[in-house]
Amino acid sequence: MSDEEEDYMSDAFLSKMQDVKPGVSMVRRVKEAIKKETRQKEQNIKNRQKTYKEQEKESREAALQSSISNENKGFALLQKMGYKAGQGLGKEGAGRVDPIPLNIKTDRGGIGMEEVKKRKAEEELEHYRQKTRAKQQNETKSLEDFRSRVRTEREERKIEGDFRRSQRACEQLDNQKGITVPREDWYWPKADADDEEDSPEEEEEEEEIVELTSFDKLQILTSYLRGIHFYCIWCGTTYNDEEDLCSNCPGDTAADHE
Structure with a gap:
């Protein structure tokens, strides 16, 4: 190897190289x-x-x-006047010790504006709370009214059903005893075909009569069935006599049989 050619593996050559670490x-x-x-x-x-x-x-x-x-x-x-450093103000020394803190206003609002804003915010909050309470009360009342209405409608349907059963039982029991005409027109179920139209005089008389509710009719009819036929529609049984009825029947209302 000639002197002019450098040895690429020698230390002299490597020392001349720059550090090229990335x-x-x-x-x-x-x-x-x-x-x-x-x-x-x-x-x-x-x-x-x-x-x-x-x-x-x-x-x-x-x-x-x-x-x-x-x-x-x-x-x-x-x-x-007798004051000592570190002592509270006042005759008894019970007053404040530290000076009143300094509060720097950074806005352009007048004195007392913060109190007005605070009072207004509290009033708005109280107004919101009142509206919320009133809304909740109205919702609760509406729910209670709905439940009461549903309960009333259910009870009315039950009373109407018991009344229809009582009419059918009354007609059947009356016929068994040879009774051909009901004590009252509404004691028996109405026929499908309407009778002849009532005369004007009969219509005027019916207007004077106070219309009974289904609940009133049910009470009267069940009392008739129990007193004449010794029959209870809720038991579905005809008893031998009044003593048998009083001894074995729970009562004369639907609630007594629940």
């Missing part, structure tokens, strides 16, 4: 740039002249942190 030099340069920028910002903050508001704020905070000196005329008068 990303190492780039990361180092970025970190140095960030540090330099941070130092520059800190230096600018130190060299920057503070505004009037910042100076005023620092002065106020420094004054509030320091206690009143003996040179203050007001403090000197308090000491003459």
Whole structure:
């Protein structure tokens, strides 16, 4: 090998090569740039002249942190009257010890505006609560009315069904005893074909009669069935006599048989 040709495997050749590790030099340069920028910002903050508001704020905070000196005329008068530093105000020393805190207004609202806003917000909240309570009460009342209406309709349907059963039982039992005409027209079920039209005089008489409800008719008819035929529609049984009926039947209402 000639002297002019370099040995690529020798240390002399390798020492001349630059470090080409991927990303190492780039990361180092970025970190140095960030540090330099941070130092520059800190230096600018130190060299920057503070505004009037910042100076005023620092002065106020420094004054509030320091206690009143003996040179203050007001403090000197308090000491003459027997006040000692750190003692509460008042004759008994039960008053406040720390000065009244200073609250700086940052808005353009007048004095007392915050109280007005607070009172208004409380009134609106109370109004909202009242509306919510009224809505809940109305919903509860509507639900109760609905349940009561459903319960009433169910009871009316049950009463009407018991009344129809009583009519059929009354007709059958009357026929067994040879009774061909019911004591009252509504004791038996109505025939499918209507009778001849009533005369005007009969219509006027019917208008004067007070119409009985299904519940009233049911009570009257069941009393007739129990008294004449010793029959209970809820038991579905014809008893031998009144004594047998009173001894074995739970009662004369549907509720007694539940």
